[in-house]
Amino acid sequence: MDTSLPILQTFRFQNLNLKKYFSPGEISHRGSIDETGVNIDGVVYRNAEIIEYDKYVYIVSKKAVLTISITPICNAKCSFCYNGITFFPGVGVIDDSNSELLKVIDFSQAAGVRSVSISGGEPTLFPQQLLRIVEQLNGRFEGFIRIHTNGSRLLSKLTWHGKDGMLWEHLFKAGLKDISVSRAAIDPIVNDRIMRFRSGESYALNAFKELVAVHPDTLRLSCYLTEGGVSSPDAMVAYIREGNEQGINSFVFRLSSAIPSEFAIPGEFSIGNSGPFIDTNVFKDYLINLNYKLRFSRQEIDYDLFILEKDGAEVSIDRSSDVPDPDRKIRRILFMPNGLTYTSWLESSSFLFPDQSDLMGSRTRVANTAKPYPASASRHALYSKVQSVFADLHVHSLVSDGVLVPSEAMSRLEQAGITTFAFAEHNCFHDNWRNLVGYGTNLGITIPFPGTEISCAFFDETNKIPLYRFHLLAFGLPLMSDEFKGYIGKANKLQNEHVLKCFSRMCSQLNISDEVDIFTIHDSVPSLVSSKHLLTRTWAASFGIPYCDSDLSELKSKYFPSIDPKIKHSFTLNITEVIQRVRDLGGITILAHPGWVRPMHPNLDSGFSNILQIILSLKSAGLDGIELYHRLNSEEQVRSLLNLAIDTDMLVTGGSDFHGRTTDRLRQQGTNEANFDRIQFLLQARARVHKNHNSLFELNPQYS
């Protein structure tokens, strides 16, 4: 490649190792990233371990904690419980011999995870399994092994390895280092009420005296700040004092910062997690006034953590909700009662291990409801089933360069068994899109959103030269604004003016009246009669056949030369700008058939690695996804693109690019259900941001 080409001056590829997109199985890098940090694909990672497992490379924070949630069952029913939101109900208890559990323990150990929390539900409801799991962990992790319990069974008696004792005694012998007891109020009666225990299930604090005496500094009280319980700084200080009197020196006070609305399942648990009623700073400042020393302080939009200390007692005040992973660094590893391992409490599709994605449909709450998967779900989970064709998001009709009128195109889709599809005409939309939706409904076909395929190019920004020709799919109702239609329609306008000029010349030479209307598409379904937005040379030349002895190709070459590429280039849209415009309007963009992308100058590198680099650059400009499954992408390209999509968390779609020709094949390439749901979800989220949701709701009743 000629390195003086402008493309090399216009974007830099930061530490990009393209090799991994070509040979994912060969990656073998392992090591540590220290405080200085390492730039991987434009993101700086610090303090992490890098491990390879099952052909994937994982970046795991040095502070990551493994949480093993052994059951969703609990004898309390706190309104602030995440259980009601994140866990699949109806699951019992996980056993210590569960192979997925053993796998995640191995993985965590290999990744240098130091500490383990065991939670639920209420883990002490299943003491035998709990004890066996603690024994499994014993000696394998340097940090703490802690259980999170509501405390109601800690003093219960049982026999373990032939010895009688209280559960807490057996747990410490098995290897437990820490116990965190959820306690919304010190007074047992008030605590029973807030945690909705059966009356008498909360012990008085002094019942733990022996535990505290035998294992000092191992019992922590965790208090969810709530009205009716601890709701003021005074009440917090009284709580600490009473704990101190019983020898307890560690306290956590928690506030929810509200579950993000897209994850909240309506009901009492969402209400209990509906957001802070008081500022954590008020509590922190109160303790500072009482001579507590602030040892750690961190505040972000969705997260506060203050750690304070006085006379050997430690008090944490925190506010947080789980938020989607901002990058690929794994901060938590969560083994859930449904036997799957996630990296986020709230994202049911954030699988750690790709092979678990097969279980998604049967074992997760979100997957079993009509709710779509969260947008930034795990890279791995969503891709493995892509080959299943749920929706065809790339269909043309005569409105642009297809050969069938819209009703015929839709009949062909229906006959092929396609029930969800989107038209993606070149640089235009169907004017009567609502009629199409209605007609589709009668056929049993859903057209969920309008789409278009936009001709554009990747530009050298310095010299404003178009370098590579791309097609970009764009979806979303707000794109049908006149302004946007005019913007993308420039290429069609140039082509139409050229074809009309050629058509006139042919008409005058063949004595055809040039009054012939070549813009109306006479669909046999009256409501679908529409306008042709893109005049193709073949289409216009076909009008000459009855008037001469020439066949179509002769007419085409005689009367319809191609447009001068230089003129065409001058009308080319800049793909980066198009992506931005679509995003600003609340739509989404998918790069169409990357295997087809063409350099526009003979001296430009046409190798696929260059296209992958450009895709990365477009991703940072806002590109949402790649049309992965398309007949123009080779198998090798699909492999590379898939790895790129997984690593950068892009949507992957597929489509037939159906033009109505006899050679076109339907149902062989398509978009899977998970990615289709993500598109719907993204459009819904963007419509909210862009305040276009009224129109979106009107057309997509499933959103309401």
Ligand code: SF4
């Ligand atoms: S005790 Fe814990 S697991 Fe049980 S309902 Fe309350 S918050 Fe949920």
